[in-house]
Amino acid sequence: MQMSVREVAKLLGVDEEAVYQWAESGDLPVSRVNEQYRFNQTEVLEWAAQRDLHVHPLPEAAAGVTAGPALISNALERGGIYANIPGNDKAALLKNAIRKIALPAQVDRAFLLEVLLARESLGSTGIGDGIAIPHIRNPLVLGVDGPRICLCFAKKPVDFDAIDKKPVNALFILISPTVREHLRLLARLSFALNDPGFRAAVSKRKPAAEIRRACREAEARLV
Secondary structure, rough: OOOOHHHHHHOOOOHHHHHHHHHOOOOOOOOOEEEEEEEEEEHHHHHHHHHHOOOOOOHHHOOOOOOOOOOOOHHHHHOOOOEEEEOOHHHHHHHHHHHHHHOOOOHHHHHHHHHHHHHHOOOOOOOOOOOOOOOOOOOOOOOOOOOOOEEEEEEEOOOOOOOOOEEEEEEEEEEEOHHHHHHHHHHHHHHHOOOOOHHHHOOOOOHHHHHHHHHHHHHHHHO
């Protein structure tokens, strides 16, 4: 979905001049349509998450979906939390994570790994504090019954080319059945990870029950 300067400013809680400056400096990915700046919503959310910028909750209409029940906690419950995923580098860690997570039998895990690695080749999804959000930028229908967040903890920290140069030990793997669900999930997860309690629970590798509780509490603040 394409966004205007005004929409990006509202999403990030900044004035429009800041958006123009980021775009003109080449920092924030942008394209021109009829001499107007247009921004890809997924790229904006990724960019903001990598820079630890506050992301305002994405309105349901902007995501192209109708209102529904809490999404992040439901998706995390569906996807699961996994510990001690081995891997000495980014590719190996992602490969072993995809082997471990619960997915419907019809999902092609080799294909999923291929598209996640292709996304990483465009730029790291490491957002800092040892956390990464591997996901498909342009989601394909993967035969899942609903959006999933699979939280995978690495057996040992791995270099992920993260923006803060710190190794990654926690992966939120986003898997969505549609583009609309993907945008909604990415926006809400980016917002939730601005919550100190939820971010700390993940960074400190708290027990699964504590992480889920912190997730629900962060999600409750989505308005």
